[in-house]
Amino acid sequence: MLNILDLNLFELKLWMKENGESAFRGKQIFDWIYKGIYNFNDMKNIPKNTTDKLNKNFYFSIPQVLRKLKSQKDDTYKFLFKYKDGNIIESVVMKYKHGNSICVSTQIGCKMGCKFCASTLDGIVRNLTCGEILGQILKAQDEIGEKISNVVLMGSGEPLDNFYNVVKFIKLINAKEGLNIGQRHITLSTCGIVPKIVELADKGLQITLAISLHASNDVMRKEIMPVAHKYNINELIDGCKYYINNTNRRITFEYALVKGVNDSDKNAEELSSMLKGILCHVNLIPVNEIKENNFKKSSLESIKKFSNILIKNGIETTIRREMGADINAACGQLRRSYIEGKNNIKEV
Template identity: 55%
Template sequence: MNQNKVALKNFTEEELKEFMKTIGEKSFRGSQIYSWIYKGAKSFDDMNNIPKSLRDKLDEVSYIGNLEIELKLESKKDGTKKYLFLLNDENIIETVMMDYESRVTVCISNQVGCRMGCKFCASTIDGLLRNLEPWEILDQIIKIQEDTGKRVSNLVLMGSGEPLDNFENTKKFLKLVNDKNGLNIGYRHITLSTCGIAPKMRELADLEIPINLALSLHSPYDDKRQEIMPVAKAYPVKDIIDACKYYIKKTNRRVTFEYSLIKGVNDSEKDAEAICKLVKGILCHVNLIPINNVEERDFERPDKSYIYKFRDVLEKNNIPATVRISMGSDIGGACGQLRRKHK
């Protein structure tokens, strides 16, 4: 593909109207094309109320931006679907759809791979290849809606990649996905998960958009957290907790602390008591995640008795806590199992 061409799916409606003016066209054409994009147009020839001369011009300077479904897997356990999407550069990203009775949630990827290095996560195994553009993040949702015929109501930015390491593209994606004439997914139905890049957490807070923030905590102790998550060497626990407090102050939204339970590493009652002291008085919720199998890693999930004992310590200290139900583990679609591939 010509690198000088622009992806129209990267534009808001207003930006598309302005783009039309830059190529010598009337701005209202931008609204028409924007409408076609969200009706699922795959090529300019699908846009039958656009003059052929303009379609030809658009073909010279732009492309719509379409991912291809390379493979779709469905869990025999719980019906979770995992999509492997083929990018224009032959790389493959993974996206998961969870169909609950009350909502359809999609877990989207933000980067091709990841450079954060978390020891329990498959996404980091081959490192980071590149950031996804806003349209590549957005189109995961569009293609799943087209494939299933179901409206996606909730989003979690918890697939491959660290959203705050791709901050500008994530910011633009959030604007696009919320647009009332686009997918119109409400900010309160979007959760962004971060491993704790404290300065970017503050920048996100300053945007004052009321999305939900989930922090991957995984240990209350700096030394142990650094063993599990190399990024913690740059951002100590105190810094990320302060950033969470700042986020709550700016957005008035509760923060979720994600805590992957690893057998013999961070699953003791002492760890649970330390978590209670750390988050006491913070508007928060703790989501306990028994780790899922990743074949290249040797971490194991704790026995159920340890998992629920850990939760009970939190609840006795008035810290709201839940144990995440693992979905899609038989198709490599559960938390920590998504990874990058190449065709």
Template identity: 40%
Template sequence: MKRNLLNYQYEELVEQFGILGLERYRVDQVYDWVFKKKVFDFSAMTNLSKEHRRLLSENFDVLIPKLLDMQVSAIDKTTKFLWELSDGKTIESVLLFHPDRVTACISTQVGCPVKCVFCATGQSGYDRNLSAGEIVAQVLAMELHRKVNIGNIVFMGMGEPLLNYEEVVKSVRILHNPKGKGISMRRITISTVGIPEKIVQLAHDLPEVKLAISLHAPTNYKRDQLVPLNKKYSVEEIIHAVKEYQRITKNRVTFEYVLIREFNDFADDAEKLAELLRGIGAYVNLIPINPVQSTGSIILERPQHWALERFKEILEKHNVECEIRREKGTDIDAACGQLRRRHLLNAGKVERKV
């Protein structure tokens, strides 16, 4: 049975190639074709002998997802991809263009089991974890289709990365390897709703990778209503884990805070958030909520502009560094999960809520 070459770290491939009688430098040659030239067919790797190409073709595949849909923003070039995996499951990825860099926002699960009330991904259900190779392949596929060089990666697409911990860590190491993509660890961010024990483990396994916490509320009462997993891992447990993470890594931590009108955008919320983050090297991204159909009792509307500014001013008064995130891709289905959900609705694979 063929194996996905992208599921292997470099040294693992050296071992696998050795079993086939291939020298170490053959891995370098294949890596150059796959990661630099975006050639995924062994028969086209012309600096390998015909016998070696045949041998690799019989034992490995380089599985790149099939492009089902691609939306490109006319405003800022933000590009949203819908991919089909080898088993027919679908996932999303996003390319974000900045003046000095291109960032890939990639998925780690098919769907998401966390089911945050404001996230379209959770509304379409959860199927399975992605393999390390399926995570890595998103980066290669985006570079292929948009002819770009991705220099930054955020694990902030579909799924909760820390619930697929081993494959996420493996994919980071594959993407970091200088013989492959060679992306600096400090240009990789893992975003999580907060799995305390995995946050601490991440500090030991990948201390240079950046951490972002999707917090969205400063109290358990409000966060319970937004993030169901908070009933298992409280705000206090997450903050304790973040402090331990910082003790080990000395890294500043980003906190994502989706603002919802007249729910978590009050002055009191800002005061409590500032108190919660006291003593933490923190940076807060304030995110006006993306329009998405509500699945609960909370009315998911964007805050008024003055409420956003008030929230920011209160945090800054308490010396909490923050910014109101400038939106990208507002003219396309840029919010995570929207493109996939529309595809599944059209295929009749998820229930249409009225």
């Protein structure tokens, strides 16, 4: 059986033609799917012999909702989704005045080993297909009863370690016959796999690239992000410059501030020199505290001080608001609590 959500319009039309149907039927089915109909029998203008054929060959990777949590502090929803094979992932929906944003997972688990992240603690199970990533958006839209207009690939998994599916997913959600989400409303966050950044730049997409940097020098980065042993900061910055030159897009550098580790004035100065002259923006984030490490959040005062040094040095900087802190909204935390059988968080 094939997952119909893995197919783009061209592929679906082709399948229909190759299976004795008209390509036009493919377009009709595609329209139903993106209207939220995930059962061929409910597609009113499709004849029975065609739906029989479709039922025999396809399934929909719409995940089942295991948990739906709503933050008491803000308009953040966290979903724990289960796929057909029993694997569990999480997605977060944040409601803003300018629209709804979803943070999707791209892999089950992650092999990258970043020290501050709960998603990597048990390694990787498998990649998600493009249709499975899309399924997170379709299900979340049904659950909140509203459209999603911004997509962030920043949940569990390293998107560039699942390159083919991620690029296809971006094209699928960007397609005007699909969800029609503008590329500039899509952000891909990577820990810094340099050759893949270059490959992505060559695709000429207009998405925003976010780099999880989190350190102002190689020694420190190697301590918290194993990927830094493979690609040093100079190589990473060169990859970013290549991306900017090819796409004309500003890069976001994510920097999670850990008390006493990477939040000193010296770190802020080092970071400023590293990013000088680069078309970029720094997003400062209070680190997510997870019980498996001893990281403590920097105080708001230190974060502001750090930010002021960057701004003084001409680096555009923002401090990210913590969303959904009361519902384990950080990457991988809820899935982990659930798997460990410790999920005592109240559902909506």
